[in-house]
Amino acid sequence: MIRASKFFIPTLRENPKEADVASHRYMLRAGMIQQTSAGIYAWLPLGLRVLKKVEQIVREEQNAAGAQEMLMPTLQSADLWRKSGRYDAYGKEMLRIKDRHDRDMLYGPTNEEMIHDIFGTHIKSYKGMPKILYHIQWKFRDEIRPRFGLMRGREFLMKDGYSFDLTKEDAVHSYHRMMLSYLRTFTRMGIKAIPMRADTGPIGGDLSHEFIILAETGESEVFVDKRWLEKDLTAPGLSYNDRSALKNYYDEITSIYAATDEIHDSSKCPIPADQLVSKRGIEVGHIFYYGSKYAVPMETIIQNENGEMQPIEGGCYGIGVSRVVAAIIEASHDENGIIWPAEIAPFDVGLINLKVGDAVTDSVTAQVEKALGAAGFDVLYDDRDERAGVKFADMDLIGLPWQVIVGPKSAAEGKVEVKNRKTGDRAEMPMTEVAVHIKKQKAG
Ligand code: ATP
Numbered sequence: 001m002i003r004a005s006k007f008f009i010p011t012l013r014e015n016p017k018e019a020d021v022a023s024h025r026y027m028l029r030a031g032m033i034q035q036t037s038a039g040i041y042a043w044l045p046l047g048l049r050v051l052k053k054v055e056q057i058v059r060e061e062q063n064a065a066g067a068q069e070m071l072m073p074t075l076q077s078a079d080l081w082r083k084s085g086r087y088d089a090y091g092k093e094m095l096r097i098k099d100r101h102d103r104d105m106l107y108g109p110t111n112e113e114m115i116h117d118i119f120g121t122h123i124k125s126y127k128g129m130p131k132i133l134y135h136i137q138w139k140f141r142d143e144i145r146p147r148f149g150l151m152r153g154r155e156f157l158m159k160d161g162y163s164f165d166l167t168k169e170d171a172v173h174s175y176h177r178m179m180l181s182y183l184r185t186f187t188r189m190g191i192k193a194i195p196m197r198a199d200t201g202p203i204g205g206d207l208s209h210e211f212i213i214l215a216e217t218g219e220s221e222v223f224v225d226k227r228w229l230e231k232d233l234t235a236p237g238l239s240y241n242d243r244s245a246l247k248n249y250y251d252e253i254t255s256i257y258a259a260t261d262e263i264h265d266s267s268k269c270p271i272p273a274d275q276l277v278s279k280r281g282i283e284v285g286h287i288f289y290y291g292s293k294y295a296v297p298m299e300t301i302i303q304n305e306n307g308e309m310q311p312i313e314g315g316c317y318g319i320g321v322s323r324v325v326a327a328i329i330e331a332s333h334d335e336n337g338i339i340w341p342a343e344i345a346p347f348d349v350g351l352i353n354l355k356v357g358d359a360v361t362d363s364v365t366a367q368v369e370k371a372l373g374a375a376g377f378d379v380l381y382d383d384r385d386e387r388a389g390v391k392f393a394d395m396d397l398i399g400l401p402w403q404v405i406v407g408p409k410s411a412a413e414g415k416v417e418v419k420n421r422k423t424g425d426r427a428e429m430p431m432t433e434v435a436v437h438i439k440k441q442k443a444g
């Protein structure tokens, strides 16, 4: 349990001028982040709690899909990128640095080169295959126009994973694994991210999907079959190791139309107009099969079962972890502030004592606090000496899923009020029933 009077949570009453979208505005106002340079942010305690929750869900779902976590550095040697040819090709988005020995370094915008180098150093034969490796690490891209806060920052947290397989067929299986893993990941966060066919550029093929959250402030226009909006995408019970069932699931999911405007062609759209909705979307993840594109220049060559040397078949899988935090707010807020899905909320419950110092409200608050703690809820207790209006406004702004309000009148009867932030529903109840009530609502 954390007390608001001691917590570093510098909320702002006014809308910051520089913030054009809800997520940026509310994250600044709720004291979650602070800009330190253009497109670069410090995460304050409240914001960090959300970032860590998002990161942990990503991690657990990656591990469940058979991927293994590692951690690569942020700084990379330019020579690795010269080898792939991307040092010059990447352009001004790459932050280039010289060390004291005048060696060219860079702050990694992504890690294909490094992971191929690491993998290739150690794995020389089919016996070390297949593998999916990932890390969750800060990236830097010197975006020409960083904007919308964390949505398009220059420094941002990304989960990037890389699969190493022997054959295209195996690589496609890895791709299917990641498709399911991503859909389970986003569903667990309480959001719907729809996989949309994306441009594969010069490599061609159809194995590239962007995961898009629908929100008015999205940067791209997207076209979605209505069936996406109701469908459960998580395939409960489906095992990652059941290749054919996984393929069937993939085929079924991807047969439902959804495309970004780069791909969509209204004259060739396969589904009837009354079944199509056009909305704006935010890209929170991207998966891509790239074959031997990096393995050839990076010499990630292994011996196959026939004794022949061949490049590995690869794919990469990104999630914009810090962007997800902002995207969820874009998809879930109202005019009073953020509405956190329960799974990633910084605290489960905001406890408001309307008369701090009053023996009865203090005692009831302490008992509710104890019961919520015992039931496993994280509680933010607003014990500040502030007006009720300020406390209500701040609590709505921060957007915790439940508020428990302890006022002197009902406290005298041992009662408190519980408010559901999302529905706005309020219910008065005996203080002994609060934990059970919230538990029930959380279970859905
Ligand atoms: P975009 O098209 O939005 O510039 P991208 O296609 O260049 O993104 P990827 O290389 O696919 O990005 O990176 C994987 C994920 O990292 C993206 O799906 C996105 O969620 C996130 N991401 C990319 N650039 C940024 C950024 N500047 N700020 C925050 N998150 C980002």
Ligand code: MG
Residues within 6 Å of the ligand: 210, 283, 285, 286
């Ligand atoms: Mg992308």
